[in-house]
Amino acid sequence: MSTKELVTCKSCGSNSFTTGQVKNSHAKVYPVDKIISMGSSLIYTFCKDCGDVSSIKVEDTSKF
């Protein structure tokens, strides 16, 4: 899962980004209007040099 387009860090100007996933089950996002839902993990794209997060994606939007 790599970013094709060149992303420049807003904080330090670096071009080296990587992605990470939140595995902690408490860090999932859940629909606000559904009581029973598995929720979805989040995928973070962040700068490898300073840690600035450029985007946060919901892994499985079909749960919403």
Ligand SMILES: [Zn+2]
């Ligand atoms: Zn940076």
